[in-house]
Amino acid sequence: MVVLYLKSGADFFQKIKGKLIVSSQALENEPLYGSEIMAKMARAAAVGGAVAIRANGADDIAAIKQEVDLPIVGLVKRDYLNSDVYITATKKEVDELLEVGVTVVALDATFQDRPNGESLETLIRYLKSQGQLVMADISTLEEGKLAAKLGADCVSTTLSGYTTYSRQLEGPDFELIEELTRELKIPVIAEGRISTPEQARIALEKGAYAVVVGSAITRPQLITESFVKMITKVERRV
Numbered sequence: 640m641v642v643l644y645l646k647s648g649a650d651f652f653q654k655i656k657g658k659l660i661v662s663s664q665a666l667e668n669e670p671l672y673g674s675e676i677m678a679k680m681a682r683a684a685a686v687g688g689a690v691a692i693r694a695n696g697a698d699d700i701a702a703i704k705q706e707v708d709l710p711i712v713g714l715v716k717r718d719y720l721n722s723d724v725y726i727t728a729t730k731k732e733v734d735e736l737l738e739v740g741v742t743v744v745a746l747d748a749t750f751q752d753r754p755n756g757e758s759l760e761t762l763i764r765y766l767k768s769q770g771q772l773v774m775a776d777i778s779t780l781e782e783g784k785l786a787a788k789l790g791a792d793c794v795s796t797t798l799s800g801y802t803t804y805s806r807q808l809e810g811p812d813f814e815l816i817e818e819l820t821r822e823l824k825i826p827v828i829a830e831g832r833i834s835t836p837e838q839a840r841i842a843l844e845k846g847a848y849a850v851v852v853g854s855a856i857t858r859p860q861l862i863t864e865s866f867v868k869m870i871t872k873v874e875r876r877v
């Protein structure tokens with residue numbers, strides 16, 4: 640069992656090294672909401688050369704697994720009244736991911752309080768007891784250090800800018816990528832507001848193990864908005 644787990648972890652990390660993971664997610668309030676559409680997005684990503692897919696919710700994950708033969712980094716986004724943590728916040732969401740089956744479980748590993756008084760430590764211990772790979776979504780260096788200490792297999796810069804106490808940047812948090820790669824021995828995944836191929840390349844040059852891109856590939860409403868904003872600034876000559 641242990642040998643099998645180590646092998647599958649090594650396979651995953653070998654597969655993603657220096658490569659692109661595409662996040663294919665749309666919530667209920669987004670135009671592309673729907674598992675069939677997310678599965679097609681994942682197929683497009685696979686055709687384009689993505690080596691893994693990051694996806695939200697058991698329904699989307701099941702549909703994506705039917706459509707592409709790529710490792711899935713799975714999460715469940717759910718809002719709770721008593722907490723700001725919404726990415727795989729509690730054991731309930733973890734169990735949904737274990738049930739549908741994913742290569743890696745991504746979960747919020749920030750210092751924010753989890754719903755129902757649950758703890759990151761307990762969740763990671765539970766996931767590891769199930770032989771599951773864990774991606775810790777963090778927002779600061781200190782959170783990355785704690786996640787590594789608790790046994791996460793990799794950290795991702797997903798939540799930089801999404802906690803009140805982290806850097807608030809318009810673009811990717813390259814500084815965090817550098818800090819984490821300097822301090823940690825586990826892979827550091829670059830994620831969050833990477834919107835050009837150049838930025839993805841810089842993230843790797845700064846030491847990231849792999850890059851996750853979401854909105855710039857799979858949220859056409861945001862891509863459209865960026866074009867509209869840019870051309871609105873141009874003064875018409877005619």
Ligand SMILES: CC(=O)N[C@H](C=O)[C@@H](O)[C@H](O)[C@H](O)COP(=O)(O)O
Nearest residue numbers: 662797801831832833852853854855
């Ligand atoms: C903060 C948060 O909830 N991030 C989510 C995490 O799974 C997704 O909505 C993002 O699309 C993903 O992290 C990729 O980032 P970007 O879309 O910026 O390339």
